[in-house]
Amino acid sequence: MSIRREYEQHGVAGYYQQFGAAYRNPHELAVRRALRAAVAAWAPDLTCVLDLACGSGEATLALRAAGAAQVAGIDPYTAAAYAERTGRPAETFTFEAIAAGALDGRAYSLIVCSYALHLLAPSRLPRLAYQLSRLAPALWVLTPHQRPHLRPAWGWALAGELREARVRVRRYAAAAPPVEKQ
Numbered sequence: 001m002s003i004r005r006e007y008e009q010h011g012v013a014g015y016y017q018q019f020g021a022a023y024r025n026p027h028e029l030a031v032r033r034a035l036r037a038a039v040a041a042w043a044p045d046l047t048c049v050l051d052l053a054c055g056s057g058e059a060t061l062a063l064r065a066a067g068a069a070q071v072a073g074i075d076p077y078t079a080a081a082y083a084e085r086t087g088r089p090a091e092t093f094t095f096e097a098i099a100a101g102a103l104d105g106r107a108y109s110l111i112v113c114s115y116a117l118h119l120l121a122p123s124r125l126p127r128l129a130y131q132l133s134r135l136a137p138a139l140w141v142l143t144p145h146q147r148p149h150l151r152p153a154w155g156w157a158l159a160g161e162l163r164e165a166r167v168r169v170r171r172y173a174a175a176a177p178p179v180e181k182q
């Protein structure tokens, strides 16, 4: 059954609650190639990366191979699959908890969110995006779809995009906070 049909049948959360421990991305090779191309093109700061909605470590493993010193994974449903493949535990915050400030006070050099942000209800995206903009200066969104697009009003400005096969990597820079008038 296609993943879209699975989501329709179980709901996104229900699907990953049931099958998350065995999750694998069938497009992992394309994700890996896209991230390798993005690192080569944009030379990001890879000292402290967050792999948000990390699945079984598709982006984490690719980023490690590209030279990332430290990659932390967060995913509410796939911690077992992530630990099995990366040898590291994942934290289990949801997008909704992060949107409500669960990661306040942390700092990452880069946040990568691969094949996941389009799963969030559009109405919840602005708040999550804003909270993420307080945690890192850069965000990469990998998606096989047109959406999602983040906006400066939500804390992120589009700074680049590349495409590797069906995978788009959108690079966002945290928008500077508005200057206060005297």
Ligand SMILES: C[S@@+](CC[C@H](N)C(=O)[O-])C[C@H]1O[C@@H](n2cnc3c(N)ncnc32)[C@H](O)[C@@H]1O
Pocket (backbone or CB within 6 Å): 012, 013, 016, 020, 023, 024, 025, 031, 052, 053, 054, 055, 056, 057, 058, 059, 075, 076, 077, 078, 093, 094, 095, 096, 113, 114, 115, 116, 119
């Ligand atoms: C298609 S998978 C992508 C996983 C991995 N990043 C990759 O590139 O293959 C979507 C991921 O989003 C996670 N997810 C689903 N709903 C979520 C939510 N509300 N908050 C955070 N993560 C969620 C799932 O557990 C799953 O690992």
